Every structure is written in C-alpha cells, then in structure tokens.
Amino acid sequence: MxxxxxxxxxxxxxxxxxxxxxxxxxxxxxxxxxxxxxxxxxxxxxxxxxxxxxxxxxxxxxxxxxxxxxxxxxxxxxxxxxxxxxxxxxxxxxxxxxxxxxxxxxxxxxxxxxxxxxxxxxxxxxxxxxxxxxxxxxxxxxxxxxxxxxxxxxxxxxxxxxxxxxxxxxxxxxxxxxxxxxxxxxxxxxxxxxxAGENIEGVGESVVDSSEVINTLQSGEMSAIGFASAEAAADAGENINTITSTARKALLSGMSVPQTTEAGAALVVAAGESERVSRKGVEKARTWVEDETRSMQVRGGDFPLDSDKIAVLVLLAGISRSQRLQEFMDRAKEASKEVEAEQETENFQADELDDLI
Ligand SMILES: Nc1nc2c(ncn2[C@@H]2O[C@H](COP(=O)(O)OP(=O)(O)OP(=O)(O)O)[C@@H](O)[C@H]2O)c(=O)[nH]1
Missing domain, CATH: 3.40.50.1440 (Tubulin/FtsZ, GTPase domain)
Incomplete structure (x- = not known):
C-alpha cells in the first residue's frame, strides 16, 4: 500500500x-x-x-x-x-x-x-x-x-x-x-x-493485496503482528510443512504483543522467492491460524522476497482478549492511581481503562 x-x-x-x-x-x-x-x-x-x-x-x-x-x-x-x-x-x-x-x-x-x-x-x-x-x-x-x-x-x-x-x-x-x-x-x-500490493522491482508482484491488509486492520480496534523465518528448500513442494511450522512460531513466540492468540480477523503472509513458497502451505497455515485464533476471517497470501529463507508474517486484528494486554491495562490502571495520588491529578480516571478489555 x-x-x-x-x-x-x-x-x-x-x-x-x-x-x-x-x-x-x-x-x-x-x-x-x-x-x-x-x-x-x-x-x-x-x-x-x-x-x-x-x-x-x-x-x-x-x-x-x-x-x-x-x-x-x-x-x-x-x-x-x-x-x-x-x-x-x-x-x-x-x-x-x-x-x-x-x-x-x-x-x-x-x-x-x-x-x-x-x-x-x-x-x-x-x-x-x-x-x-x-x-x-x-x-x-x-x-x-x-x-x-x-x-x-x-x-x-x-x-x-x-x-x-x-x-x-x-x-x-x-x-x-x-x-x-x-x-x-x-x-x-x-x-x-x-x-503488500506493491510491484517489487525485480522480484514480481505480491499476491497479497493492500486491500487485504486494510480490510484486516479495519476489523479490530487493536492489532499486533507476528513474525518468524526458517530455512527453505529450493522446491515449493518441500516447503508445505515449513510454512505451517513457521506460522506457528510467528503466532506463538513472535508476536509484537506476546500471549495473543485470539483475534477478530487475521492475515497470514508467506514471504520468499516465488519458487519456494507453496500455495498449499499458505492455505494450511491459514487454516491453522483460523483454528488457533478462533477467527472466521483469516486471509492468506504470499509476498515476493529475494531470500532463500521463508518468512511468515501474521497480522491479528481485534486482539483485546490478549493476556499480555490485560496485564498491561491492569498495571497502567494501578500506575495511574499512584500517579494521581502523587500529583493529585483529577483529570484522568483510571476506571476509564476498564471498558477497553
Ligand atoms: N521501540 C522504541 N521505543 C522507544 C524509543 N525511544 C523511546 N522509546 C520508548 O518510548 C517511550 C518514551 O517515549 P519517547 O518517544 O522517548 O518520548 P516523547 O514522545 O518524545 O516525549 P517526551 O520525551 O516526554 O517529550 C518509552 O516507553 C520508551 O521505552 C525507540 O527508539 N524505540
């Protein structure tokens, strides 16, 4: 875009x-x-x-x-x-x-x-x-x-x-x-x-369209991205499981907001040389993310990258039920009470954070 x-x-x-x-x-x-x-x-x-x-x-x-x-x-x-x-x-x-x-x-x-x-x-x-x-x-x-x-x-x-x-x-x-x-x-x-959606010089056009990124983002107030990469074989047919396991790693240990597994919508992008990226692998990863995030709206696609590895990017939107986010909001509330007490600032109500999660 x-x-x-x-x-x-x-x-x-x-x-x-x-x-x-x-x-x-x-x-x-x-x-x-x-x-x-x-x-x-x-x-x-x-x-x-x-x-x-x-x-x-x-x-x-x-x-x-x-x-x-x-x-x-x-x-x-x-x-x-x-x-x-x-x-x-x-x-x-x-x-x-x-x-x-x-x-x-x-x-x-x-x-x-x-x-x-x-x-x-x-x-x-x-x-x-x-x-x-x-x-x-x-x-x-x-x-x-x-x-x-x-x-x-x-x-x-x-x-x-x-x-x-x-x-x-x-x-x-x-x-x-x-x-x-x-x-x-x-x-x-x-x-x-x-x-996503740009025509990348010398590598080709992305199958993921910018509208897919925009539509995914639009479906949730808060979003996060996950990323992982792995060595890939030269032939796409041999990379089906690599794409699924890399998507798993991106979601379970590579998220920008850790411990986020539920989402309203998601986008799974497999990036790599087009000969190495298996469409079947992308589809399997997409289905896995769908099950894992319990979202009915998971899009998938690939993205041309001049690399002999395969990278998987997972965008999650509507992540308000993340455990890490819940912990952060609890700490922010506690901290704002302390700051209020110290500064006697009345303007900010910690209770306002309650309805975010
Ligand atoms: N990822 C990242 N976080 C940063 C960086 N610099 C500061 N932070 C974080 O950003 C927050 C502080 O924000 P800053 O951007 O430094 O502050 P500011 O908006 O310039 O505001 P003032 O300095 O108060 O005028 C802290 O939570 C830091 O941990 C950076 O280069 N990268």
Whole structure:
C-alpha cells in the first residue's frame, strides 16, 4: 500500500526513519512520505527525514518531560501547522496514514491521539496508529501515560497496531542498542505489511493485496503482528510443512504483543522467492491460524522476497482478549492511581481503562 508515515515524539521519529530506510533498502516503494514531529529540538536533529518542531512557545524546544497532558495541549495548539506541513507527505495516491509514537512518554503519547483525530477529520483514507507500549521495567508514569494514550487512540484511529517494547528485545542489550534493534525489527516486519500490493522491482508482484491488509486492520480496534523465518528448500513442494511450522512460531513466540492468540480477523503472509513458497502451505497455515485464533476471517497470501529463507508474517486484528494486554491495562490502571495520588491529578480516571478489555 502507498503509505504516509508521521512520527510523533522521539520513538515515533526514530521508528519512522527506520521504516523509510527499510523501504528504500528493500526497494519496496511503499513509503511515499514521512515527517517527524517533536517538541524536543535535539531529538529531531539526528533524524534523516523531514522534521517539524512544535510547541516552541510553550516548551522552547526542550520536550515535555513525559507530561502527556502537556503533549496533548501542545499538539492541539499546533495541529494546524502540522497539517500544513503534510504537503508532499500525503498525496492523492496515499492509501493509508500511519501515526507512529511511543505511548509511554509525553509528546508522542499525548500528541498522537490529537493528530489522529485531526487527520480523520480531514482525510478520507484510513488513519492507523502504530503505538509502542513501554516495557515492564519502565516506571509507573510510562505505564500510566501509555494506558491513557491507548484509550484515546483506539477511539480515534481505524486500528492501533501495537508493539510491546519487551517483545522483540534481545537480552543483554543496552537500552540504546535495544531500541535500535527493536526499531529495525519493527521496520522489517511492518515494512512487509506496508509493501503488500506493491510491484517489487525485480522480484514480481505480491499476491497479497493492500486491500487485504486494510480490510484486516479495519476489523479490530487493536492489532499486533507476528513474525518468524526458517530455512527453505529450493522446491515449493518441500516447503508445505515449513510454512505451517513457521506460522506457528510467528503466532506463538513472535508476536509484537506476546500471549495473543485470539483475534477478530487475521492475515497470514508467506514471504520468499516465488519458487519456494507453496500455495498449499499458505492455505494450511491459514487454516491453522483460523483454528488457533478462533477467527472466521483469516486471509492468506504470499509476498515476493529475494531470500532463500521463508518468512511468515501474521497480522491479528481485534486482539483485546490478549493476556499480555490485560496485564498491561491492569498495571497502567494501578500506575495511574499512584500517579494521581502523587500529583493529585483529577483529570484522568483510571476506571476509564476498564471498558477497553
Ligand atoms: N521501540 C522504541 N521505543 C522507544 C524509543 N525511544 C523511546 N522509546 C520508548 O518510548 C517511550 C518514551 O517515549 P519517547 O518517544 O522517548 O518520548 P516523547 O514522545 O518524545 O516525549 P517526551 O520525551 O516526554 O517529550 C518509552 O516507553 C520508551 O521505552 C525507540 O527508539 N524505540
């Protein structure tokens, strides 16, 4: 699909940059425009994409320091300026807009829902959020911010694709190394999703259409993606079981929100050289995912990738019954009560999170 990506906050900008770099490296041509928006000048300086500093009057380029109410206020004040900066980022061919943000901080957490709402008002194409959930060991304020931001995002966005910062982290990495690693994993996986339906140079056309990705995403408020890859034989006939077992690995141990097995709708994509990808294998994997997720709406297809491995991507939409998500919402509620008690902030009702799950 032809996508426009808008990163809000530090994580949002870095993930947007990583997605564009992956799109260019793999020559997908799906990412048609990017913009990084932030309240912190230094966070924008290192980015290799177009940037926009907001909230200068209010925070003078210093960021909002994990205050997501301030993040929302700044975006509300400057949202027209941001919309005005989208010429050339969103064009008449754009099929979907993704607003990307870390949900635990201030600028992205508070600003992304405000921007999504305005984009929905102005554009007729789907507006999705790609939201990064804080890891378990991040402080209470991050959990509380993320809970609050998620509550608003699911209301405003056509779907919110979630990545848990604990899901794809390698053990032993420093925080910065870990973020770079997670960002490139996000870029690899979401990159394939965005590239669905594009005619990839030198490899052929994808059998998965962008409308299948869009229709899957549209059928659930919250979504997640899983990924796994395996060595593959040169002949498609020998890869039937490889595709099924790789789909199993993607769903059971490779999800961006772990412990997510039920979904309202799903899409299974087998990526690899077309001679290696067995249609029968894709169909078997699709049926397996259908049984496992107890969803009646599972689409399947393949995607051309210049690799001697086979990778399977599983997109799940409507994942509200995930155990990990339930744990996260419980922690966010608990944390927001503590933060409220500390700050005596009355504005945010932890109870609001109850009806999300
Ligand atoms: N995956 C990933 N997560 C990140 C990255 N940088 C920060 N985070 C996470 O994002 C959350 C913090 O959001 P940031 O994007 O740093 O904050 P911000 O939106 O810029 O807001 P302020 O700094 O408060 O103005 C935390 O949960 C971090 O764990 C990154 O590069 N990659």
């Amino acid at each position: 032809k996508a426009a990506l808008i990163g809000v906050g530090q994580a949002g900008g870095k993930v947007t940059e990583a997605l564009l770099a992956e799109d260019q490296r793999a020559e997908y041509g799906a990412v048609r425009g990017t913009l990084a928006v932030n309240t912190a000048k230094t966070d924008l300086e290192g980015l290799d994409i177009d940037t926009m500093l907001i909230g200068q009057e209010r925070v003078k380029g210093h960021g909002v320091g994990a205050d997501n109410e301030l993040g929302a206020e700044v975006m509300t004040n400057d949202v027209r300026e941001v919309m005005g900066g989208l010429d050339g980022v969103v064009d008449p061919h754009t099929e979907a807009i993704f607003v990307i943000a870390g949900l635990g901080g201030g600028t992205g957490s508070g600003g992304a829902p405000v921007l999504v709402k305005e984009l929905q008002r102005v554009y007729e194409i789907p507006v999705y959020a790609l939201g990064i959930l804080p890891g378990r060991d991040e402080g209470g304020i991050y959990q509380a911010n993320a809970g609050r931001s998620l509550k608003t995002l699911v209301r405003e966005a056509d779907s919110t694709l979630l990545v848990d910062n604990d899901a794809w982290r390698s053990t032993g990495d420093s925080v910065t190394e870990a973020f770079d690693e997670i960002n490139s994993r996000i870029a690899r996986r979401v990159g394939i999703l965005l590239a």
